[in-house]
Structure formats: C-alpha cells, structure tokens
Amino acid sequence: MESRNGNLVELRNVHKVYFRDRIEVPVLQGIDLTIREGEFVALMGPSGSGKSTLLNLIAGIDSPTDGEVRVAGESLGTLKPGKLAAWRARHIGFIFQLYNLIPVLTAYQNVELPLLLTKLSAKERKKRVLKVLGLVGLEARAKHFPRQLSGGEEQRVAIARAIVADPTLLVADEPTGDLDAKNAAEILTLLQRLHAELEKTILMVTHDPHAAERAEKTLHLDKGVLQP
Amino acid sequence: MKYFRLIWANLLRAKRRTFLTVFSIAIALFLFCTLRTVITSFEASLRASEATRLVVRHGASLVFPLPLAYRERLVQVPGVNGVSYGNWFGGFYQDPKNQFAQFAMDVPTMFDLFPELVMPADQVQAFRSERTAAIIGKALAKKYGWKLGDQVPIIGTIFPGEWRFVVRGIYEGKTKDVDENTLFFHWDYLNESLPEGRKNQVGIYWIRVASPDLAADVSRRVDAMFENSPQPTKTETEKAFQAGFISMIGNIQLLLTIIGSAIVFAIMLVTVNTMMMAARERTTEIAVLKTLGYSDGLILRLVAGEALLVSLLGGLLGCGLAALVFHESDFTASGFFPNFRVLPETIVAGLLLAVLMGILSGIVPAVTAARLEVASALRKVA
Numbered sequence: 001m002e003s004r005n006g007n008l009v010e011l012r013n014v015h016k017v018y019f020r021d022r023i024e025v026p027v028l029q030g031i032d033l034t035i036r037e038g039e040f041v042a043l044m045g046p047s048g049s050g051k052s053t054l055l056n057l058i059a060g061i062d063s064p065t066d067g068e069v070r071v072a073g074e075s076l077g078t079l080k081p082g083k084l085a086a087w088r089a090r091h092i093g094f095i096f097q098l099y100n101l102i103p104v105l106t107a108y109q110n111v112e113l114p115l116l117l118t119k120l121s122a123k124e125r126k127k128r129v130l131k132v133l134g135l136v137g138l139e140a141r142a143k144h145f146p147r148q149l150s151g152g153e154e155q156r157v158a159i160a161r162a163i164v165a166d167p168t169l170l171v172a173d174e175p176t177g178d179l180d181a182k183n184a185a186e187i188l189t190l191l192q193r194l195h196a197e198l199e200k201t202i203l204m205v206t207h208d209p210h211a212a213e214r215a216e217k218t219l220h221l222d223k224g225v226l227q228p
Numbered sequence: 229m230k231y232f233r234l235i236w237a238n239l240l241r242a243k244r245r246t247f248l249t250v251f252s253i254a255i256a257l258f259l260f261c262t263l264r265t266v267i268t269s270f271e272a273s274l275r276a277s278e279a280t281r282l283v284v285r286h287g288a289s290l291v292f293p294l295p296l297a298y299r300e301r302l303v304q305v306p307g308v309n310g311v312s313y314g315n316w317f318g319g320f321y322q323d324p325k326n327q328f329a330q331f332a333m334d335v336p337t338m339f340d341l342f343p344e345l346v347m348p349a350d351q352v353q354a355f356r357s358e359r360t361a362a363i364i365g366k367a368l369a370k371k372y373g374w375k376l377g378d379q380v381p382i383i384g385t386i387f388p389g390e391w392r393f394v395v396r397g398i399y400e401g402k403t404k405d406v407d408e409n410t411l412f413f414h415w416d417y418l419n420e421s422l423p424e425g426r427k428n429q430v431g432i433y434w435i436r437v438a439s440p441d442l443a444a445d446v447s448r449r450v451d452a453m454f455e456n457s458p459q460p461t462k463t464e465t466e467k468a469f470q471a472g473f474i475s476m477i478g479n480i481q482l483l484l485t486i487i488g489s490a491i492v493f494a495i496m497l498v499t500v501n502t503m504m505m506a507a508r509e510r511t512t513e514i515a516v517l518k519t520l521g522y523s524d525g526l527i528l529r530l531v532a533g534e535a536l537l538v539s540l541l542g543g544l545l546g547c548g549l550a551a552l553v554f555h556e557s558d559f560t561a562s563g564f565f566p567n568f569r570v571l572p573e574t575i576v577a578g579l580l581l582a583v584l585m586g587i588l589s590g591i592v593p594a595v596t597a598a599r600l601e602v603a604s605a606l607r608k609v610a
Contacts, residue, residue, distance in 0.1 A: 007321050085523040085526075092519075094519045104241045117522065117526075
C-alpha cells in the first residue's frame with residue numbers, strides 16, 4: 001500500500017469555492033481529514049453542506065481551490081489528467097446514488113467496464129466479473145439489462161462494478177438514497193460485508209442516521225466545515 | 229477491439245436514428261459513386277481513343293453530313309494511311325427505353341481503322357459477306373441475350389422504319405476501356421435503303437495517320453482542302469473529338485463535382501448534428517466512465533469511433549449498392565455512357581470519403597465529451 005502511517009486519505013486545509021453567476025460560493029472551508037486503511041466511515045450533513053463535493057475531491061474527480069488532497073500516497077493536485085484517470089481506475093471504486101449503470105449494457109458488461117482498462121485477458125476478466133456478481137448475489141442476472149433489474153439489484157450491480165478492479169478505496173454517494181428500506185438494508189449489509197470480509201476502506205455519504213450507524217465512524221459536515 | 233462492444237451497444241441505443249443516419253450517408257455515397265462513375269466513364273472513352281485516329285466531320289455541326297465523295301480525296305492526303313466512315317443510326321430495340329449506340333459502318337475498312345474490336349476471323353468473314361449482318365459488343369449480347377444467328381429488329385428514329393439485322397459476330401474490346409455496348413452494321417445496307425436525296429452521305433470519316441506527330445498537320449490539310457466547299461470539315465484527333473462531344477453538355481466534370489460535394493457536405497452536417505445529439509444525451513454516462521478511470525483520450529476515441537463506424541457502415545452500404553446496381557443493370561444511359569461501371573478506385577474513394585465524413589462528424593462531439601468535467605456533469609444529474 002502506498003499510504004503513509006496507515007493513513008489512506010489525508011486532507012490538509014482543503015477549500016473549495018464554486019462560482020455561480022460570478023458570485024463566490026464557498027463549499028468547503030479548511031477541511032482537515034484523515035481516514036485510515038480499512039476504516040468504514042460515514043459522512044453526514046444537511047443538503048448543501050459539501051458532502052458530495054468532499055467525496056468528489058477524495059475520488060479525484062474534482063480538484064480543491066486550495067489545500068492538499070492525498071489519497072493512497074498520492075497528492076492528487078500534482079497529477080495530470082491522464083495520470084489522474086489511471087489513478088482513479090487503480091484506486092477508486094465509486095458507488096452512485098442513482099446507480100448510473102450504462103443502460104445499453106448487460107449487468108455483466110457493466111461490471112466488466114473497469115476491467116477493460118486493465119491488461120487482463122477476456123478469460124481473466126470473465127472470471128473476475130462472475131466472481132463479484134456472485135459476491136453481490138447476482139450471478140444469475142449477468143445477462144440482464146439494467147431496465148430488467150429492480151433498484152436494489154441495480155445498486156448491487158453498481159457495487160460489483162465498483163469493487164471488480166479491487167480498488168484501494170470505495171466511495172459511496174448516498175448509496176441507499178434511492179432505495180426502499182428493505183433494499184437499503186441489504187445494500188448496507190453488503191457494504192459491511194465488503195468492509196469486514198475484504199477489508200475494504202469505505203467512505204459513505206448519507207443523510208440517513210440508520211445507514212450511518214452501520215459505519216465504524218461518523219463524520220459530520222455542516223456549511224463546509226467538519227464538526228468536532 | 230475490446231471497446232468495440234461498447235461502441236456498438238451505443239449505436240444500437242437508438243436504432244431508428246442510427247439506421248436513418250447510416251441510410252442518409254449511404255445515399256450520399258451512392259450518389260457520389262454514381263456521379264464519379266459518370267466522370268470515369270467519360271475518361272474511359274477518352275482513354276479508348278487512338279492517338280493516330282482522326283475524326284472528320286462537318287465544320288458547322290455533327291448533325292450535318294459530308295458527301296461520300298470526300299473519301300477519295302481524304303485517301304490522297306499525305307500522311308493518311310487509312311480511311312473509314314460511318315453514320316450514327318440512333319434507333320432502339322422494341323421499346324424507346326432500350327437504347328444503345330448503333331453505327332452504320334463501311335465494313336471493308338472498319339476493322340483496319342478499329343483494331344480494338346476483337347472478333348474471331350470466321351465471324352469477321354460472316355459479317356463482311358452478308359449485307360444485313362451486324363456485329364454486337366459482348367456486353368450488349370449479354371444484356372439482351374442475343375446469340376449468333378439471331379435476328380435483331382431495330383426501330384430507326386433518324387432513319388425511320390424497322391431495320392432487321394442478323395447477328396454474325398460478337399466482339400470484345402482489346403482493353404477494358406473499349407465500349408462493348410454498340411451494334412455495327414453495313415453502311416451500304418443503310419445507304420441503299422434511303423431515298424435518293426439522302427443517299428451517299430456520311431456522318432463521320434475516320435482517318436488514320438502514320439504517327440501521332442502527323443495529326444496536327446493532316447488535320448490542317450484536310451480542313452484547308454474543303455475550306456471553300458459547301459460542306460467544310462472540322463478535323464481533330466479522336467480524343468479531342470470525344471472531349472468536345474462531352475463538352476457540348478457543358479463542364480460536366482465541374483458540375484458533377486459540385487453536386488457531389490454539396491450532397492456529401494449536407495449529409496455530413498446532418499451526421500455532425502446527430503452525433504452531437506447522441507453524445508449530449510449521454511453526458512452522465514460519459515461522466516461515469518471518466519469516474520471509472522476512462523481517460524479523456526479514450527473517451528475521445530470511443531465517441532469518434534461511433535461516428536466513424538456509422539459513416540463506414542453508410543459508406544459500405546452506399547458504395548456497395550452502387551457497384552451492385554451498375555454492374556447488374558449494365559446501365560449505359562442510351563449508349564451515352566459506354567462502360568458505365570463503378571471502378572474499384574471509385575469504391576476506394578467513396579470509402580475514404582466515408583472515413584473523412586466520420587472523422588469530421590465525430591470530432592466536435594468527441595472533443596466535447598473528452599473535455600467534459602466529471603464533477604459538474606454528475607452535479608447536473610443529482
């Protein structure tokens with residue numbers, strides 16, 4: 001692992017400012033944060049508090065206005081776009097609230113997408129895809145398209161896609177936000193299993209206190225500031 | 229290659245739109261191949277022209293005949309070592325739609341002047357010895373299923389009436405540029421059937437000079453010889469004659485090039501619009517792929533690949549259809565375009581044009597997709 005002192009995520013004095021119609025909108029204000037390897041962290045906060053922005057910075061799909069974001073031993077601000085994309089492919093598994101599966105691809109093909117970026121052979125890719133589909137209980141649904149799956153099943157396919165390349169860090173942005181209570185519970189159980197059995201480091205943004213209870217640690221963000 | 233499935237799946241996302249785009253490109257490329265073939269068939273007829281063969285016609289216009297008596301004087305021009313003559317017949321077979329070129333020729337001299345018409349000696353002999361005999365090109369025989377010995381009735385338009393010919397020979401061109409869609413018959417047979425006032429008149433004289441260097445000098449001499457006669461002549465090389473014949477309908481090459489370019493350009497704009505729509509609809513998906521680690525360059529190639537694939541499919545369909553249609557139909561446009569067939573180089577040019585259309589139509593949506601900012605694209609959805 002490339003991290004220092006067992007810290008997988010380190011944010012130092014991170015600021016993020018957006019401009020809306022030339023008006024400066026500060027979203028994150030001086031965030032200092034550390035997540036250790038193997039932790040399952042929930043990030044809570046009201047709408048507009050900057051949770052998703054913080055998640056995007058850690059996932060390397062957005063950049064801070066100021067401060068340093070270091071994940072898996074890499075200072076993300078120093079990476080050029082091409083290197084950053086390769087870094088994401090290697091280290092980040094992203095789970096979206098709305099699943100964001102590609103509708104024209106089957107569950108199998110959706111899960112295979114991250115592996116296309118690797119040098120694995122078609123046979124090796126197949127083996128890994130079927131393995132993770134089995135892990136999320138959807139091996140029998142491999143040939144189904146997203147429209148043929150329930151919301152819970154879609155999210156499980158999305159989780160399979162997020163873990164298939166064995167990333168260093170799983171980030172989940174409201175993974176249960178679009179699901180009913182039963183499916184939400186199943187997804188949270190699955191995330192807990194990934195953390196417990198595969199020792200995945202997970203950062204989960206959520207509104208739901210019940211969801212946050214499944215994590216080991218909960219952070220609160222309000223108006224762009226992490227609460228003590 | 230492992231990304232092909234992703235590109236293909238995206239194309240099948242909106243099947244009707246993809247089909248219509250492919251179809252419109254196919255039509256553009258079909259028209260391109262057709263127009264290009266018009267040009268190449270003109271060029272083929274120019275290539276088939278002999279450099280040592282001159283055409284002598286009426287100085288005012290091709291529609292006015294020359295006296296048969298000119299033949300004796302032409303033979304005596306220094307540098308001339310062969311003379312033949314003939315008339316454009318202008319008839320059709322059974323139906324006015326079945327038009328092809330027919331020439332009444334001076335049979336004793338025609339094979340000497342036209343060595344590119346290749347035929348077995350016995351068929352040449354049979355043709356020479358029978359007044360109502362005719363010879364036809366191999367392509368014409370194939371088109372109408374005519375065989376040796378068949379009676380072929382031709383309805384005359386310039387020379388009215390039904391004229392019956394017996395097929396005594398089927399010729400092949402010495403090269404692929406030689407027209408094989410013409411019927412030749414005896415000038416004497418035509419001449420003796422005409423009323424007294426129309427007899428002994430010749431449409432065109434062909435004269436052969438000993439070497440191409442003599443062409444200009446012989447042309448001058450011939451035209452000078454008849455300069456002050458009631459029927460002055462215009463003499464030029466066969467190539468110049470063909471080119472002039474083509475130029476009678478204007479600068480056809482330029483016209484066809486402009487039309488072809490306009491069609492291709494218009495369809496390309498439609499394709500650009502379609503590809504931009506297709507990419508814009510998938511903003512979230514492109515953002516998701518980038519989140520998974522797909523680089524800007526890879527996204528650019530995937531989106532551009534879609535445009536290229538659509539264009540190539542359209543190109544293959546359009547060019548293939550043109551090759552098939554004009555091969556199977558033996559299209560000659562009433563004999564105006566002998567050898568009207570789509571050449572392999574036309575197909576290659578059509579496919580290259582399809583590739584160019586694909587690149588140009590894909591470049592804007594591909595660059596837009598590659599530059600997409602992931603966080604803001606995802607924020608718009610959430």
